[in-house]
Amino acid sequence: xxxxxxxxxxxxxxxxxxxxxxxxxxxxxxxxxxxxxxxxxxxxxxxxxxxxxxxxxxxxxxxxxxxxxxxxxxxxxxxxxxxxxxxxxxxxxxxxxxxxxxxxxxxxxxxxxxxxxxxxxxxxxxxxxxxxxxxxxxxxxxxxxxxxxxxxxxxxxxxxxxxxxxxxxxxxxxxxxxxxxxxxxxxxxxxxxxxxxxxxxxxxxxxxxxxxxxxxxxxxxxxxxxxxxxxxxxxxxxxxxxxxxxxxxxxxxxxxxxxxxxxxxxxxxxxxxxxxxxxxxxxxxxxxxxxxxxxxxxxxxxxxxxxxxxxxxxxxxxxxxxxx
Amino acid sequence: xxxxxxxxxxxxxxxxxxxxxxxxxxxxxxxxxxxxxxxxxxxxxxxxxxxxxxxxxxxxxxxxxxxxxxxxxxxxxxxxxxxxxxxxxxxxxxxxxxxxxxxxxxxxxxxxxxxxxxxxxxxxxxxxxxxxxxxxxxxxxxxxxxxxxxxxxxxxxxxxxxxxxxxxxxxxxxxxxxxxxxxxxxxxxxxxxxxxxxxxxxxxxxxxxxxxxxxxxxxxxxxxxxxxxxxxxxxxxxxxxxxxxxxxxxxxxxxxxxxxxxxxxxxxxxxxxxxxxxxxxxxxxxxxxxxxxxxxxxxxxxxxxxxxxxxxxxxxxxxxxxxx
Ligand SMILES: CC(C)[C@H](C(=O)O)[C@@H](O)C(=O)O
Ligand SMILES: CC(C)[C@H](C(=O)O)[C@@H](O)C(=O)O
Numbered sequence: 098x099x100x101x102x103x104x105x106x107x108x109x110x111x112x113x114x115x116x117x118x119x120x121x122x123x124x125x126x127x128x129x130x131x132x133x134x135x136x137x138x139x140x141x142x143x144x145x146x147x148x149x150x151x152x153x154x155x156x157x158x159x160x161x162x163x164x165x166x167x168x169x170x171x172x173x174x175x176x177x178x179x180x181x182x183x184x185x186x187x188x189x190x191x192x193x194x195x196x197x198x199x200x201x202x203x204x205x206x207x208x209x210x211x212x213x214x215x216x217x218x219x220x221x222x223x224x225x226x227x228x229x230x231x232x233x234x235x236x237x238x239x240x241x242x243x244x245x246x247x248x249x250x251x252x253x254x255x256x257x258x259x260x261x262x263x264x265x266x267x268x269x270x271x272x273x274x275x276x277x278x279x280x281x282x283x284x285x286x287x288x289x290x291x292x293x294x295x296x297x298x299x300x301x302x303x304x305x306x307x308x309x310x311x312x313x314x315x316x317x318x319x320x321x322x323x324x325x326x327x328x329x330x331x332x333x334x335x336x337x338x339x340x341x342x343x344x345x346x347x348x349x350x351x352x353x354x355x356x357x358x359x360x361x362x363x364x365x366x367x368x369x370x371x372x373x374x375x376x377x378x379x380x381x382x383x384x385x386x387x388x389x390x391x392x393x394x395x396x397x398x399x400x401x402x403x404x405x406x407x408x409x410x411x412x413x414x415x416x417x418x419x420x421x
Numbered sequence: 422x423x424x425x426x427x428x429x430x431x432x433x434x435x436x437x438x439x440x441x442x443x444x445x446x447x448x449x450x451x452x453x454x455x456x457x458x459x460x461x462x463x464x465x466x467x468x469x470x471x472x473x474x475x476x477x478x479x480x481x482x483x484x485x486x487x488x489x490x491x492x493x494x495x496x497x498x499x500x501x502x503x504x505x506x507x508x509x510x511x512x513x514x515x516x517x518x519x520x521x522x523x524x525x526x527x528x529x530x531x532x533x534x535x536x537x538x539x540x541x542x543x544x545x546x547x548x549x550x551x552x553x554x555x556x557x558x559x560x561x562x563x564x565x566x567x568x569x570x571x572x573x574x575x576x577x578x579x580x581x582x583x584x585x586x587x588x589x590x591x592x593x594x595x596x597x598x599x600x601x602x603x604x605x606x607x608x609x610x611x612x613x614x615x616x617x618x619x620x621x622x623x624x625x626x627x628x629x630x631x632x633x634x635x636x637x638x639x640x641x642x643x644x645x646x647x648x649x650x651x652x653x654x655x656x657x658x659x660x661x662x663x664x665x666x667x668x669x670x671x672x673x674x675x676x677x678x679x680x681x682x683x684x685x686x687x688x689x690x691x692x693x694x695x696x697x698x699x700x701x702x703x704x705x706x707x708x709x710x711x712x713x714x715x716x717x718x719x720x721x722x723x724x725x726x727x728x729x730x731x732x733x734x735x736x737x738x739x740x741x742x743x744x745x
Pocket of ligand 2: 271502505652
């Protein structure tokens with residue numbers, strides 16, 4: 098029995114998640130869906146952005162679909178971004194962010210790459226201090242051999258599913274020789290031991306950003322640290338048609354949380370205009386990588402492709418997805 | 422008497438710097454030029470990538486033009502990137518990186534923005550540690566009120582020179598509330614006190630990266646921290662025609678070092694194919710911002726514009742620039 102924990106969250110999360118669930122239920126008859134809370138509204142009601150019950154539900158289901166959450170633009174005592182808390186508490190240590198061309202909405206027709214973003218450390222470990230004077234703030238970036246090897250092993254796993262097999266390690270080791278150096282060298286060793294020596298390449302992050310725009314065909318699997326992955330995946334979503342078309346999978350051992358990269362879009366929440374495709378494509382990642390149902394994922398992505406060939410994003414709303 | 426310290430460095434630095442110097446000498450008759458050493462070849466000869474005499478020459482001249490340096494791809498005991506050493510030793514605390522459309526080579530004709538990159542701190546302060554086990558490396562990012570206020574004051578100074586006046590602060594305060602928060606708030610206060618409240622906006626760095634590609638016209642002055650500025654300026658050079666057309670100015674109090682953003686390109690060094698325009702346009706930044714000779718800078722940029730309307734980058738070499 099397959100189980101899915103849905104966490105719609107705030108704003109359009111409440112709209113795109115039900116659309117994606119309907120699609121998944123079609124593909125997986127008997128899928129057992131439970132709903133859990135997280136986000137800003139949840140924080141206001143319960144004083145925490147991710148209640149313990151939500152973590153329990155996620156652990157029981159093994160698979161989850163997250164919508165989006167709002168965050169206050171000012172600092173709120175005790176508030177923590179729900180998605181960061183989920184990634185950390187559930188040890189979702191890798192974030193998988195595919196970027197590909199879609200009919201009509203993509204500026205090019207030949208882009209097909211996959212960003213593997215380290216999802217647990219770097220500058221995201223939450224170690225920041227303000228000196229007493231209030232004039233100097235310090236943040237620590239941690240890079241561990243363990244996490245670097247983990248993401249490289251995921252890269253090996255994913256590489257075999259792809260026709261084009263090239264791995265590009267993206268870092269800034271010319272300025273950060275110890276942290277980025279450890280990342281690069283640990284990844285490289287795992288990849289080489291897996292027999293992938295010939296396909297491993299590397300780029301400095303500044304150059305990679307430019308090349309993702311100038312020659313995206315140079316990339317196949319791009320493996321990088323947390324914050325670089327955050328920046329580069331938003332950037333590369335340009336080729337998919339923007340953030341509204343950017344899916345992701347927060348990926349741990351035996352547990353995965355699908356997450357459209359877009360935000361809660363309070364300005365269009367409730368208008369029925371929210372495009373559910375990023376949520377739907379995130380579900381396809383659950384199918385392919387977590388449930389090992391590649392054929393169903395192909396079927397789903399194929400349906401999205403046909404839909405996009407026929408109608409424009411502007412016409413797309415919760416209703417249209419019934420055609421998928 | 423105006424003085425210029427040239428630091429050609431390695432590879433094509435040796436070719437593009439003389440071209441730029443010829444142009445500057447035409448515009449500033451009597452310019453006194455002295456040459457100084459830095460870089461990898463210098464390290465191999467003298468054991469340091471930036472000799473003390475080079476720093477002295479720079480301090481005496483007040484203005485410098487840096488070419489490019491090679492760096493070993495492996496770690497070399499005692500070697501430090503020459504440009505990082507120069508920025509730090511000479512307190513060149515702000516890096517100015519304009520991005521604009523040029524005839525024929527730019528993918529759009531209407532881009533005109535200026536990136537102000539903090540140039541002294543963040544992850545560039547060189548505080549990195551490896552734990553004894555060798556399994557965890559830690560890097561510190563420092564953000565100070567002082568450096569943040571300094572760059573904001575530069576933004577005020579620069580804003581008055583531009584017709585379109587908007588400032589976008591780029592940070593990642595949703596994940597780094599203390600460091601990025603200090604940067605944002607310090608900048609904002611300086612800008613507001615200077616009466617620019619109405620034109621200050623902000624973006625998260627991931628969103629900014631995508632928007633620099635999707636809607637570059639949204640940006641005018643983009644003010645950001647060191648590493649974000651590194652990534653975003655390489656990326657945005659897409660609109661200028663790539664790194665070969667990306668100039669920059671490392672800017673301190675009463676001292677400035679112009680620097681083409683490209684590297685030493687050992688593969689084309691000596692072939693006469695190196696495009697000197699980034700070095701020449703970096704000289705224009707010295708004219709405009711350090712020597713306060715805006716009219717000469719306009720004249721120089723106008724000449725580059727006419728040249729590009731006539732010939733292609735492929736035809737461009739050291740010789741062609743005699744036409745500027
Ligand atoms: C909302 C934010 C904390 C998050 C991140 O920085 O990881 C988002 O940008 C993402 O990419 O999922
Ligand atoms: C060479 C490198 C240290 C440098 C940097 O990271 O600042 C370069 O990328 C730049 O942008 O000037």
